[in-house]
Amino acid sequence: MTIPIINWRHGERYYITQFIQIDNPDINEVYEDLKVDNNDEYIERVARFINLNFEYPLNPLGNPATESLWCRYLVFPLTFLCFCYKKWIYKDYIWQFPNETLVLKYGICIDTALLCTSLLRKKGVNAWCILGSVNDTQTDQILGYHAWTEVYYRGEWWIIETTIHDPSLNNMIPAKEAYDKNSEFAKQTGIYYVKMAWFNEKEYDEEKSLLPTLYRFIGREIKKQEFRKMERKKQKAIWNAYKLYCRR
Numbered sequence: 001m002t003i004p005i006i007n008w009r010h011g012e013r014y015y016i017t018q019f020i021q022i023d024n025p026d027i028n029e030v031y032e033d034l035k036v037d038n039n040d041e042y043i044e045r046v047a048r049f050i051n052l053n054f055e056y057p058l059n060p061l062g063n064p065a066t067e068s069l070w071c072r073y074l075v076f077p078l079t080f081l082c083f084c085y086k087k088w089i090y091k092d093y094i095w096q097f098p099n100e101t102l103v104l105k106y107g108i109c110i111d112t113a114l115l116c117t118s119l120l121r122k123k124g125v126n127a128w129c130i131l132g133s134v135n136d137t138q139t140d141q142i143l144g145y146h147a148w149t150e151v152y153y154r155g156e157w158w159i160i161e162t163t164i165h166d167p168s169l170n171n172m173i174p175a176k177e178a179y180d181k182n183s184e185f186a187k188q189t190g191i192y193y194v195k196m197a198w199f200n201e202k203e204y205d206e207e208k209s210l211l212p213t214l215y216r217f218i219g220r221e222i223k224k225q226e227f228r229k230m231e232r233k234k235q236k237a238i239w240n241a242y243k244l245y246c247r248r
Helices: 025-034 039-053 068-072 083-088 098-104 109-122 175-179 184-189 211-217 224-245
Strands: 005-007 013-015 127-136 142-153 156-160 172-174 191-199 204-206
Touching: 025 039, 025 098, 025 109, 039 109, 039 142, 039 156, 098 109, 109 127, 109 142, 127 224, 142 191, 142 224, 156 175, 172 175, 175 184, 175 191, 184 191, 184 224, 191 224
Parallel strands: none
Antiparallel strands: 005 013, 127 142, 127 191, 142 156, 156 172, 191 204
């Protein structure tokens, strides 16, 4: 299986598996704070950590921010004369490495999913970062492309929805509920998840060649305005779904 290459900020390129960090000192530090012997308890702690300690970035209009600017200005005090400003402001959204998300405390779906998966893999838990879509239950229409973490928990596969940052909501649901458009979750919330590809620090696999979809996923083929419109629609649908179905 060919491992996809992700274009990064200043012309660097990385294999997609390199975005799962298990040896980074920042990841190690969080792992030491969260670790317990029992894997299921550790998974719960990681899911809760993602829920409580991060925010989904919103732009000044209050919409999900896929623009590079609104996420990156948090790193440096950018000015129009700043090299980083010039390099980032005109780019599509660029994935954050997990340690960056730890520092920023902000991240869209791929950023927090990479962090969540990294923390789980640090302990050797069977977990994957998933690339896919969120679809409308009634029409099967793709609301938007998405990323999440899938983990083996309590004897079956679960997903961790890493964009839920509300202590009143549970951000874990069984995968069989999430992926089945006839499940109670799908019927009650109007959405279901479609899994397209999955990876960790060692392996990458996919349902079919993801390269064309991956380019769409990171906004390379879709016009920026269309991509951002899809992102807003998808993300708001997810937040509304978990408010309906996943109250603690």
